[in-house]
Amino acid sequence: MRAVKLGSRIYGPGWGLKRLSPSFVSSSCSARACASSAGTGMAEEGRTTQDGDPVDLAMSVLVNYHEETKHRSRKYARGPHRLDWANQPNPFRRYDGARVVPLDHLPESPTRSSDPLWPVIFEESLAPKPLDKSSLSQLLYDSLALSAWKAARRSTWSLRVNPSSGNLHPTEGYVICDAIEGVSMTPFVAHYAPYEHVLEIRAEISVEKWRYLSSGLPPGSLLFGFSSIFWRESWKYGERAFRYCNHDVGHAIGAVAIASASLGWNACMLDGYSVHEIGCLLGLPQVRVSTDRGPVRGVMRELETEHADCVLAIFPSGLTISEQPNYQVAKLMGDVKWQGQMSALSKEHMSWGIIYEAAQASEKSAVTSAAITRSLPLPDSIITSAEYEPVTVRQVVRKRRSAESMDSTYAMLAEVFFQILAKTLPTGSGETQGAPRQLPFGALPWNAEVHLVIFAHRVVGLQPGVYILVRNEAYTKELAKLMKPEFSWEKPEICPPSLPLYALQYGNVTGLAQRLSCDQEIAGDGFFSLGMLARFESAMRDFGPSMYPRLFWETGLIGQMLYLEAHAFGVSGTGIGCFFDDPVHTVLGLKDNKFQSLYHFTIGVPVEDKRIQTVPSYPAPPGANF
Structure with a gap:
């Protein structure tokens, strides 16, 4: 750890830091100009929403949601007046009855031969590792798994590799993949359960279905799906939760992309899927939640269902996606036998209808031919x-x-x-x-x-x-x-x-x-x-x-x-x-x-709170749940 000398003393705690004296003054700046141009690269959607109303109507709903959920100095966005701890949503979704596949646990302090230094993944493409149980375990361990447990007095809570607003974790991850020895003898769709670092096999699909889903992808590829449970965020943040859930999707995309690069894999979003198609691909219930303005309190299991967000293609570096994948998968997945019962998260709920109004207005409702890009690391200058x-x-x-x-x-x-x-x-x-x-x-x-x-x-x-x-x-x-x-x-x-x-x-x-x-x-x-x-x-x-x-x-x-x-x-x-x-x-x-x-x-x-104890991520400490 490198320090910077100031006068006759050396101050920490890390590289590039200097403790300030009261007389610290920064140097001045001068003017220089820099400008260039760039275009846009995303295909435009159809000009109507799912229910046939003009796009202007959907935009009006979204602009209204954004305005109504703004914080103002004299009026914050609407949320619960107090936290209902008895109904705090469980941050760990499980599919009871699905076949569970334990994944490999990896060392927290790996050798440099097995794990590259941080700058390397931005400067060069690593030799891709084969897609097997070990590499799939590493992808999930370094992106969506638990990273530690914290304990203070009688409270214990978990942290994850992917950050989340309020540590509430509305984002769920799914793997769609060809057969992998030690995981499944056939292609499969699986839900990732971070509490135990396991895969829950939701469905085994035919080779023909996998070939259709992976059309255009190079060998050794997999699909990675994300969904959101708005209730987990709205329990604490009320109407602003839709914003925070989508922040968390972005964090999760970044976490998976970085973990992929350390394995010599690329990650790119396949943004041609409609929300409906993604839901069918991941085996999510197609449920419409009431948009009646709330808050409304009661038992509403529909609030615990997952909203389909996006799908990433993960594939070996040095290879490209040769053609547009097949985005129309609803009929293909119609006869799939899904395994496991979705676990309940809370006894009672509070619905904020404006969240679901915004979610429905912003759904990608048409399958499109979206542009495809891929990560190409550039030298650090x-x-x-x-x-x-x-x-x-x-x-x-x-x-x-x-x-x-x-x-x-x-x-x-x-x-x-x-x-x-x-x-x-x-x-x-x-x-x-x-x-x-x-x-x-x-x-x-x-x-x-x-x-x-x-x-x-x-x-x-x-x-x-x-x-x-x-x-x-x-x-x-x-x-x-x-x-x-x-x-x-x-x-x-x-x-x-x-x-x-x-x-x-x-x-x-x-x-x-x-x-x-x-x-x-x-x-x-x-x-x-x-x-x-x-x-x-x-x-x-x-x-x-x-x-x-x-x-x-x-x-x-x-x-x-x-x-x-x-x-x-x-x-x-x-x-x-x-x-x-x-x-x-x-x-x-x-x-x-x-x-x-x-x-x-x-x-x-950071100023560390020494009252809080850090506990290793796995296995969970005795009595810990969430």
């Missing part, structure tokens, strides 16, 4: 690999934690700051921000729609203030036109030329960042915090109403990279879902729905 902490991919992904609070007496070196930002770009540094290629953004079939508004607090050599990282430079001029005319749009003098980072306004923004993030001190105590600003209404008009949740998926994917990069440098990050939406837009001078802030984040030195 900001700093060298040797300057990271010497940690492997597994050590980064499994030891990632969300900081509860941060120590404001530390600063980050500018080159580390620039490196972290470079890893959030869809194509890496040194290249026009066009079609997504850099891991994990190559998993997405659309070009970047989300930009980072950064509140820089303590970055050595960078003047404090508000900055913007334009992740798709096709929108630089539009953003500059819509934002406050007095913003400078200067390129910081010390900023690498390839990084599309611009200073908007200088000054101490610690209090501002804290205030905008629901008065949470953590937003001001880190090195920097940020808001993720998405092209909003026009993105939905370009790609259809289903783009609404996908914008949140993109923010979750960015958040996942911020988490992991922070940990690779020996510090920590925290996603912030609570922020005052419109005051963020007011600060930037935005006056309409062309761009909206969807997610906040902060990075800094």
